[in-house]
Amino acid sequence: MKLLNGLFEWWRNHSAISLVITGGALAAAIPKYVELVGRALTWMRNRRTKRVERYIPGANDWERVRNVRFGFAFSYPRAWIRKTSGSTDGHTITHPAIPEIEIRGWGSYSGVVEGSENWIQATLRDNGVRVIYSSEAHVQIRSRPERQPLVEATRAVFELGGSRIMQIFTEHDGIQVAVRGSAPAEHFDEFEAVFLTACHSLALLEPADRPGRLRK
Numbered sequence: 001m002k003l004l005n006g007l008f009e010w011w012r013n014h015s016a017i018s019l020v021i022t023g024g025a026l027a028a029a030i031p032k033y034v035e036l037v038g039r040a041l042t043w044m045r046n047r048r049t050k051r052v053e054r055y056i057p058g059a060n061d062w063e064r065v066r067n068v069r070f071g072f073a074f075s076y077p078r079a080w081i082r083k084t085s086g087s088t089d090g091h092t093i094t095h096p097a098i099p100e101i102e103i104r105g106w107g108s109y110s111g112v113v114e115g116s117e118n119w120i121q122a123t124l125r126d127n128g129v130r131v132i133y134s135s136e137a138h139v140q141i142r143s144r145p146e147r148q149p150l151v152e153a154t155r156a157v158f159e160l161g162g163s164r165i166m167q168i169f170t171e172h173d174g175i176q177v178a179v180r181g182s183a184p185a186e187h188f189d190e191f192e193a194v195f196l197t198a199c200h201s202l203a204l205l206e207p208a209d210r211p212g213r214l215r216k
Helices: 002-013 025-053 116-124 185-200
Strands: 062-067 072-077 081-084 090-094 102-109 129-141 151-160 163-172 175-184
Touching: 062 090, 062 102, 072 090, 072 102, 072 185, 102 185, 116 129, 116 151, 116 163, 129 163, 163 185, 175 185
Parallel strands: none
Antiparallel strands: 062 072, 081 090, 090 102, 102 175, 129 151, 151 163, 163 175
16 A cells, blocks of 8 residues: 555656547557556655665764663664653663664663573574574673673574564673674665664773662
């Protein structure tokens, strides 16, 4: 239905291009109509692409959010829509034009799923998950990267349902933290670099940087 509405809009906007088919003119007109339909489809694709690309951030189009409850921070595209969860355990950032494209960052106490390795395996072995790749990664403790070794992490790309997901997992000081970028499979390649930047912007905060931290 969206395609038909879009084609109608294109045809209305290009109404100066018209054909009158009578008798023997039909055979000559068919190639012209095929060309017009092809042009209309191209216009539709370009319009959708431009709509999406408006919200792919440049190097200076990022905002940073801190979560004081679980002591982490990460960056997200400034033009996207941010919402903090009611339990203050994380933040969801949604693409303004396509809500199925989002970045999420959240924390939890590691007692919920014992051990980071079990947590990662529980996520990647969930029913319906198809793992594309998984590799080692690192995150920093933001306040003192020069004195603190990088914290081990895992970054994975996997598919679940119709979405492709990039997620970074880490655990430190009894807290598990993740940043996840997800999009419908057909859009993932366009946003892979955005998700990669968001995942690798993750930093852990020292206790002095996270006032009001709640404990179990």
